[in-house]
Amino acid sequence: MTDMTDQSIVPGTRPDLPPPVTESGVIGWLRHNLFSSWWDSLLTLSAIYIVYLIVPPFISWAFVNADWQFLPSVISGEKAPEFSDCTSGGACWIFVRARFGQFFYGFYPDAERWRVNLVLVMLVASIYGLLSERIKNKKPIAWFFFAVFPLLAFFLLYGGIGLPVVPTQQWGGFMLTLTLAGIGIVFSLPIGILLALGRRSQLPIVHLLCVLFIEFARGVPLITILFMANVMLPLFLPQGVEFNILLRVLIGVTLFASAYMAEVIRGGLQALPKGQYEGAMAMGLGYWAMMRLIIMPQALRVAIPGIVNNFISLTQDTTLVAIVGLYDFLNIVRAGSRDSNWIGTEIEGYVFCAFVYWIFCFAMSRYSMRIERKLQTGHKR
Amino acid sequence: MSTQAQANPSGADLAISDEVMIGLTGVNKWYGQFHVLKDIDLTVLKGERIVICGPSGSGKSTLIRCINRLEEHQRGRIVVDGIELTHDLKNIEKVRREVGMVFQHFNLFPHLTVLDNLTLAPIWVKKVPKKEAEEVAMHYLKRVKIPEQAGKFPGQLSGGQQQRVAIARSLCMSPKVMLFDEPTSALDPEMIKEVLDVMIELARSGMTMICVTHEMGFARTVANRVIFMDKGEIIEQNEPEEFFNNPKSDRTKLFLSQILHH
Ligand SMILES: Nc1ncnc2c1ncn2[C@@H]1O[C@H](COP(=O)(O)OP(=O)(O)O)[C@@H](O)[C@H]1O
Ligand SMILES: [Mg+2]
Numbered sequence: 147m148t149d150m151t152d153q154s155i156v157p158g159t160r161p162d163l164p165p166p167v168t169e170s171g172v173i174g175w176l177r178h179n180l181f182s183s184w185w186d187s188l189l190t191l192s193a194i195y196i197v198y199l200i201v202p203p204f205i206s207w208a209f210v211n212a213d214w215q216f217l218p219s220v221i222s223g224e225k226a227p228e229f230s231d232c233t234s235g236g237a238c239w240i241f242v243r244a245r246f247g248q249f250f251y252g253f254y255p256d257a258e259r260w261r262v263n264l265v266l267v268m269l270v271a272s273i274y275g276l277l278s279e280r281i282k283n284k285k286p287i288a289w290f291f292f293a294v295f296p297l298l299a300f301f302l303l304y305g306g307i308g309l310p311v312v313p314t315q316q317w318g319g320f321m322l323t324l325t326l327a328g329i330g331i332v333f334s335l336p337i338g339i340l341l342a343l344g345r346r347s348q349l350p351i352v353h354l355l356c357v358l359f360i361e362f363a364r365g366v367p368l369i370t371i372l373f374m375a376n377v378m379l380p381l382f383l384p385q386g387v388e389f390n391i392l393l394r395v396l397i398g399v400t401l402f403a404s405a406y407m408a409e410v411i412r413g414g415l416q417a418l419p420k421g422q423y424e425g426a427m428a429m430g431l432g433y434w435a436m437m438r439l440i441i442m443p444q445a446l447r448v449a450i451p452g453i454v455n456n457f458i459s460l461t462q463d464t465t466l467v468a469i470v471g472l473y474d475f476l477n478i479v480r481a482g483s484r485d486s487n488w489i490g491t492e493i494e495g496y497v498f499c500a501f502v503y504w505i506f507c508f509a510m511s512r513y514s515m516r517i518e519r520k521l522q523t524g525h526k527r
Numbered sequence: 528m529s530t531q532a533q534a535n536p537s538g539a540d541l542a543i544s545d546e547v548m549i550g551l552t553g554v555n556k557w558y559g560q561f562h563v564l565k566d567i568d569l570t571v572l573k574g575e576r577i578v579i580c581g582p583s584g585s586g587k588s589t590l591i592r593c594i595n596r597l598e599e600h601q602r603g604r605i606v607v608d609g610i611e612l613t614h615d616l617k618n619i620e621k622v623r624r625e626v627g628m629v630f631q632h633f634n635l636f637p638h639l640t641v642l643d644n645l646t647l648a649p650i651w652v653k654k655v656p657k658k659e660a661e662e663v664a665m666h667y668l669k670r671v672k673i674p675e676q677a678g679k680f681p682g683q684l685s686g687g688q689q690q691r692v693a694i695a696r697s698l699c700m701s702p703k704v705m706l707f708d709e710p711t712s713a714l715d716p717e718m719i720k721e722v723l724d725v726m727i728e729l730a731r732s733g734m735t736m737i738c739v740t741h742e743m744g745f746a747r748t749v750a751n752r753v754i755f756m757d758k759g760e761i762i763e764q765n766e767p768e769e770f771f772n773n774p775k776s777d778r779t780k781l782f783l784s785q786i787l788h789h
Contacts, residue, residue, distance in 0.1 A: 419632075421630060421632050421633075421634040422634065422636065424597055424630065424634060425630065425634030425635070425636065426636075427597060427623065428595055428597065428623060428626075428627070428628040428630075428634075428697075429623070429647070429648035429652065429696070429697075429700065430620050430623040430624040430648060430652045430700065431647075431648060431651060431652060432616075432620060435651050435652070439647060439651060440636055440647075443638050444636075444637070444638050447638070
């Protein structure tokens, strides 16, 4: 729309000439991408102005003017840290430092926190082992992660056989969020796969049940499911049987996420040509072998963006458990900033929370983009 | 209409036993109201090579897909190597293990390498140890003349190479029968020959074959019977020379004039 220069040459007639100066280099890029019309220019300038309004004050609040250090009297143990220790007018990060243990471990007893750390180290190490391209033989790691680790983690976190029991009421903070998201992710994928297969099944009963379940779970907000898990599940149990609230919530969250997972995977299944099924059947593969070896590996690849999207939503949805009285990461940070010593630190709390959630979700999203790129170059149809 | 022609000028060296490999009696199939297969009777002896031709939509694919139960027939009997195809899943899988199929669009598994495409069914269906399965796979890749492509993915091969991989993949299961559904009609002309050569070589080795194809040269070279189908019926069958030089029914004549003149 803008290029009225170089009138002397009819565009397209002299492809041998270098591009005009205004089309290449930094100026060309700017003209092309930011100022290609008066409307684009207006948008560009407004965007710059908005960034100018927000970013410098935020940086000065969060970094330049922020309080990071405990007072000497706090370090020497004379007094407890509190909001009034922060005097520079910026963010009061002392709050996060002072409360960090609780944010991370909830009400888990100090003496037992090493157990959480150990679980976390095993978790990070096995995820690294599973995802790293440098490690070739992943079979033992996968076995450990999917068969041994869940039991070991439960034993360590909950206790028993010599370790003191830490009831789930004391779990909280980041560790609870990670538990909820982790279990939700690990279980919703296989359940979602089964639901997706069931929805495409030839057996009318299986098909009907899966459709009913999926459409029910997708049609009801998670909060409702959490309330129901809290109130209704006990109704189906014999009187007097105590059913752990964390377990109830976990079941609710997992089933909810499974329904969404099923739909994403169904999309992946539909993208496969019929010939893949016929090729597999003609070789004599049975239904399950065909699904496991031929169909699912391809359908899941197609569905990776949607699956990771679901993982991210699930991680964020775990914050809703606050409603049934659990102190997940967000809830415990909120509770911390309501403490009488820390009134006024709500913004710091939310910014810190947002930052931590963002790191996790952003990492997942980047990782999924990497796999997608890798698969695109790996093979083509 | 001659039945099982025992002698074939060009394939006279190929022995045909008198054992029945596949028997279809009174087979009927409908898609909803549409009658695709009408009273099909067909006996295929061990070692026979049959070419099926006919206009598009005449039911050729449906017929051979009934033989490995990719389609279900509604009336009549289909017996493959003594096993009758019924709703019994065990029998269906048994038959599929003995019947190889090559498709128009290859249907290779794009997420697996060529070698893995070939070893998958032997390992998971026949429980052959991996090492042995790979040796067998390399043997058949040599036979279809592309052993050097073993590590590639199907998407990296030409159409002709992919179809040869597909043939090798079926052969790895050591099938007793091979079904071909227009194996060359999705290929560029210059690749047709390399696939036909592999099929001719396979015929010479004594494999029982049913090929849906319009490659008349192939039919003359290896078939000992050519079947003409139209509107779900077998109209005419004869040994190739008779079939091409002296077609009996008007519909066959019309069809032959159409495919030979274009
Ligand atoms: N799954 C199906 N549902 C309904 N009609 C079908 C289906 N498959 C094939 N047909 C019809 O059956 C007829 C025979 O098909 P097909 O066996 O593929 O013919 P050919 O292979 O001889 O071209 C065609 O008219 C086709 O439209
Ligand atoms: Mg066809």
